[in-house]
Amino acid sequence: MKITKVDVYMLDAGEQRWQRKPIICRIHTDEGIYGDGEAGIALGIGSTGAFGMVKDLAGLIIGMDPMNVEVIWNKMFKSSFWGMGGGAIVFAGISAIDIALWDIKGKVLGVPCYQLLGGKFRSKMRSYASQLQFGWCDRIGPYGKPEEYAEITQYALDQGYDAVKIDFTQIGPDATHLPKSECEGIPTRKFIDMVEARMKAVRDNCGWDFDMIVENHCRTDAISAVIIGELCDKYKAMALEEPTIPMNPMMHKAVHDKIKTPIASGERIFGRWHYMNNFMENNVQLLQPDVCNCGGLTEAKKICDMGQVFDVTVQAHCAGSPISTAAALHLEAAIPNFCIHEHHFRSTQPSLTVLCKYDYQPERGVYTVPELPGLGQEMSQFGMDTALMHVVVDRDERGL
Template identity: 55%
Template sequence: MKISSVDVIQCNCLENPAFRPIICRINTDEGIYGYGEAAVAYGTGAPAAFGMIKDFATLIIGKDPMNIEAIWDTLMKTTFWGQGGGTIIFAGISAIDMALWDIKGKVFGVPIYKLLGGKTNSKLRTYASQLQLGWDKNLKIGWGQACEPGSAPERYAETAKIAISQGYDCIKIDFLNYNRQGFAHTHKQLTKPLTYEVMHLAEERLTAVREAVGNEVDIIIENHCGTDAVSAVQFGRLAEKFNIFYYEEPVTPLNPEMTKYVAERVKIPIAQGERIYGRWAYIPFLKDHSVQVIQPDIGNCGGITEAKKICDMAHAYDVSVQTHVCGSPIAKAAALQLETTLPNFLIHEHHVINMAPYITELGVYDYQPVNGYYTVPEVPGIGQELSQKALDNADIVTVK
């Protein structure tokens, strides 16, 4: 079997143009193909990932798709820029690697979790993610948009209750992102010492949500690296009394010492990872014990091959795993395949966008949690394909 061509695909979500999933489909001379995703669908960077996959594709034509490790090593070490790492390099590698695993699962007729060691988790606990945006499948998310449910603490509480009524016993909210008027706080407002107004608003929201959901529901604080080390400690100490499950991205991961600074001063487990790429970049966070939950995104950390290594390495440091999932149905399916194999799996992220029709219609299958739990798809490969509608509306370039 040989790789005969690679289709590089930008999915166009007509109802939300701000969301641009970048997919690759690797085709073989035996008619078996596989799908993978570069997880940079939102924010800026999608066109760069499209170009990165197109460039990488020229290096794998004619290769045996079953030699996944060798292809990964080639992309990393013989492309000059590969060993410099970064979002786009690793997103390109991730998409190709994921597609190769999809092919391998289809060749053997099994879901890829069986090739990764089998199940250690029969059910995957799942949390409702990004409730500051609302919890509605018809929500259209744009980068930097106004807060959908409103800025009042009562609206945060109401949204939390909706998610809990659907069976979730864990939720995640960014309590600092929006001001009282429902617009995003500026960078200057969330870095440097926080003002009384920002702290008071955050405490009001935390209080409202905790009272609404009770003590048996876990709350994750999302921070999107919006704070710096000083303000992250301020907010973290304020949040300690609310029994927070973990504190995500309190600071940028670019300087690992700042994550350590926060971890040493806040009595809440710290999570980092959706913007950390490759096993090497995780080493300082594991060695200094500054992170208790890692959040690798399989679509930008280096793919399934690399994510498994990162998670196994974290296991040696007693660090748990919650993969980051905010992409197309391709990325979600791949995450479920990996998570079911991990002894150190903690919880699965169910982003509000994963319910939106303009996202779910991109896949042949619509996998949704039941009473706050997922089970892994039993379909050969990663368990997902792009729908015909997705392909009909996509921009596609084929590399042969």
């Protein structure tokens, strides 16, 4: 079997287009079997960079055997020159191709990807309702008032979730975006009071018998993160996510050393080499690798296994298209140190779910791992027909 061509798409997420442009590749073979993979840079700025990276990497794999997943991964990593330096764009490109290869391999062998990763530890996975500051399902935010945070939390709990995640720093009291500068350094009393009022409202109105992850999105630094971390201790948070910029792991440790709440991080770290320093210094307790940007299923499994050595538990970051959801579920099913699955607010919206063939959603806060061969997910015809960009790579354009 040989790889004959690679289609690269930038999908149109409709009303989410302002922030999400999923980058998907479809790898074709001479036996008619194809596989889909995603580059996890749909969120924020960088989608065109990821699109170009997948296109460039695709030229390296034309004519290769798609079953040789590790061989191809190492070729992309080492022959791309920039792969060995890491970085979001390069690793997102590697991830998309790698996931598509696992999809092909599963289809060839007639088994779900989790079987190829070693088999499943679980069929059902507890999930949490993520990013409630923006709303949940048909209740659309953003929210500014403390009572609104309590109301949207209760709305998710009433649907069967027993865990939620909220960024209490992202939206101001007037429900508009709060500048990052408000969250850094020694925060004002007004800022601290705003954050605590929201946490308190959630606990006072919704109770203490559910888990609450506090999301900071790297908006805080070590100084302000410690102050919010103390509130996390007070209001019994499950974890404090991305308290500082992850490029300096010592700052995560500085926060962890001063609070009891576990630190969650990993969605903006790429490749096992970048994770190692976080493990060695005990900087992260809830690991959040994104299968679509950390190096694909090949690398994500290695990262999670490495984390187990350091007693680190895992929740895959999952904020892309339904293909990223399927990839995360297969990984989480196949690792012993799974903690919980992220069900992102955006993943409940039709503008994303319409881009793929299947709409996997949790029931009463519990996900079921896909059982179809490969990923068990692929682009819909609608997704391909309405793509913002599409290119076909069928040869190595470098002439090598």
